[in-house]
Amino acid sequence: MNLERLARLRDLCPDEAAFEQIKQILVDEVQYLKHEINQAYFQLEQQKALFHVITRLREPLDLEKIFQSTATEVRKLLAADRVGMFRFYPDSGWNDGEFVSEDVVQAFPSAMSQKIHDHCFGEQFAIHYQQGRIQAVADIHGCGLSDCHIAVLSRFQIRANLVVPLLQGQNLWGLLCIHQCHAPRQWQATEIEFATQIANHLGVALQHGELLAELQAEVVERQQAEQAVHSLNQGMQRAINELQLVNKELEAFSYSVSHDLRAPLRSIDGFSLALLEDYNDQLDDTGQDYLRRIRAATQRMGQLIDDLLNLSRLMRSEINLEPVDLSLLASEICTELQESQPERQVEFIIQPQILAQGDSRLLQVLLENLLNNAWKFTYKHTQARIEFGVIPQENGIPVYFVQDDGAGFDMAYSNKLFGPFQRLHRTDEFPGTGIGLAIVQRIVHRHGGRVWAQGALEQGATFYFTLVAEEGGA
16 A cells, blocks of 8 residues: 555554554555456457357358367456367267367477367266256366376376367267466356357357368359250350351362362473473463463462361361460561561550460461451551450450451451452452451361451451350350
């Protein structure tokens, strides 16, 4: 007590015996108030700990995190040596289990990851804990515990033990264990009540965890079923597309007929060359011009037949799906194009990390045709721009594109773009056989996708394509 106040009380009470009596009354009252303050502080800390547990239950459920943080807070609040959550192994008859979470002072060993067996527990005590029994042992050697129970506790240097059941609904899931290891301890009623409240809230978390696990399993099962149906639909759509393409190819040309045309064409070309070389002095300028035209026509016909055969092989070859880096393929193709005509001023813009699932060989051919076309149809421009990229869609199917600022085309004739040997420009302006876009379309269709284009005369063209079958066969 403050010395100044004692002096004032002595002045007010000159009788020594009465003064000492008043002094003792005041000391007792101060001690009582200190005790009440400590109790209030302890209860406040209990409520804070309970609030933290309840708050974590309202957050995304993570039992491991909830257990660990709760063990830490409870151990510090109760000044215990170890707090842990013990879980019984399923179908063990409550005789076997292990600690799944723990907070322990450094002076004592960890109980984590150690299998614990107590052959007495399941038969003698499990039913009582399932009904809500709480065990508060001040000293394990003086409370009448069984020898097997004492042996288990002694493994972890436990002297005093407070155990509250963790119930998952009506099932005994495990135990909330609070240990005092350095000395015996008399557990207070407020401490037992606090541990009980903590265990009840952890039981709520266990029930939520069980429901969440069941819900997640159901969601995974449904997702797998939906994926299986989706994959089946994609496979069926791809098969339908391939069948339609095969039928169109059978109607469009016959491989054997195309192959047999090679021999007479070679003869025509060869004899025309022989006439030019051996009888050149007997032919006037008109005759020589006619022979040169015959040779050019037969060579063009030979190229057309080669293109038809290549197209036929393309449709009959097996498709092998694998991850493909389209950005890398496009970069390599553009590098080759620039090296073929280094004098041209062309800006290549290639979006990085464009990945797709497809046949790498066929996708190489697809990009070669689209980028070669862009290179060809921009050659009249002193400065040109060619871009390759991808556009994400809400349905999850990416749309790839090749864009240029070259000659473009009239959209009124866009339906002819992908037909074999269909051309929208004169051969003397832009050489070629007109087979490239037909090859592009067939490669895209073989992957289950679709291809289309937009353009305007002298304003460039953009070719779009997908590589995945869309819902409803769009």
